[in-house]
Amino acid sequence: MPIFHAIVLGVVQGLSEFLPISSSGHLQLVPWLLGWDDFDDESLKKSFDVALHLGTFIAVLAYFRRDVAVYVVEGTKLVFSRSRPATPDGRLAWLFVLATVPAAAAGALFENAIDTRLGTPFIIAISLIGFGILLAIADRATGRRKVESFGKKDALVVGGMQALALNPGTSRSGITMTGARWMGFDRDAAVRASFVMSLPVIFGAVVFKMAKLFADGGYEDLLVPMAVGIVTSCLAGLVAVWGTIRLVSTRTLMPFVVYRIALGLVVLVVLAADWRDNIG
Numbered sequence: 001m002p003i004f005h006a007i008v009l010g011v012v013q014g015l016s017e018f019l020p021i022s023s024s025g026h027l028q029l030v031p032w033l034l035g036w037d038d039f040d041d042e043s044l045k046k047s048f049d050v051a052l053h054l055g056t057f058i059a060v061l062a063y064f065r066r067d068v069a070v071y072v073v074e075g076t077k078l079v080f081s082r083s084r085p086a087t088p089d090g091r092l093a094w095l096f097v098l099a100t101v102p103a104a105a106a107g108a109l110f111e112n113a114i115d116t117r118l119g120t121p122f123i124i125a126i127s128l129i130g131f132g133i134l135l136a137i138a139d140r141a142t143g144r145r146k147v148e149s150f151g152k153k154d155a156l157v158v159g160g161m162q163a164l165a166l167n168p169g170t171s172r173s174g175i176t177m178t179g180a181r182w183m184g185f186d187r188d189a190a191v192r193a194s195f196v197m198s199l200p201v202i203f204g205a206v207v208f209k210m211a212k213l214f215a216d217g218g219y220e221d222l223l224v225p226m227a228v229g230i231v232t233s234c235l236a237g238l239v240a241v242w243g244t245i246r247l248v249s250t251r252t253l254m255p256f257v258v259y260r261i262a263l264g265l266v267v268l269v270v271l272a273a274d275w276r277d278n279i280g
Helices: 003-018 023-034 042-063 065-080 088-117 121-139 152-166 172-182 187-216 220-248 254-273
Strands: none
Touching: 003 023, 003 042, 003 172, 003 187, 003 220, 023 042, 023 121, 023 254, 042 065, 042 187, 042 220, 065 088, 065 187, 088 152, 088 187, 121 172, 121 254, 152 172, 152 187, 172 187, 187 220
């Protein structure tokens, strides 16, 4: 795999993981549109994608390190000191974990179906457009709730919607922001909750896929591209987190909606015109 490809895909992953535009969809579309065919083995491709997710995990962990440290400490205290009242941060920590259960369960149960039936350019394009429209509708809500009011119902509703992100083109951050806005949270709270909720999901996926990669072997030639991809996705992820939080403090999520719809239409046009078959 050329290092240039690893850099491009690392940047794509880092930006699209936290912007509500679907990182999994972009990691499928970019090589498809550019005519790149770097992997003979689909499992190695997935492993490389997971390595890129490791970079974005490091990025969001670094950005929210103080918040995460508090959640971990207070959440752990709640386990070992059940007699004491739950602190707001301890309660939130376990609610964020609860919100990851639907996606984890769906991923475990339907992994094969997801891998074989989803992720085609057509489905990604339709998902970009459809879920982009849902994001636009939800973002027009005038929610005023803050992260501190996050409850069990919110965890189950937003977590359930997060399971839809297993479909490339949906966007994990996009669907969780959509769910949070529908539940009455303001934009800042929706974005922050989405980012923090991503930590258990990304961490679980990285551990599971990496363990499988090391067990299967055959990854030795990918070590350098993986390292490059991790670094670039981490740096791009930090920029994306910082930029998204600053953007939503003064503007709506509509720029992302417009981008999703435009990209989806471009993919549909390419498919309809058979332009992709003529690349290269």
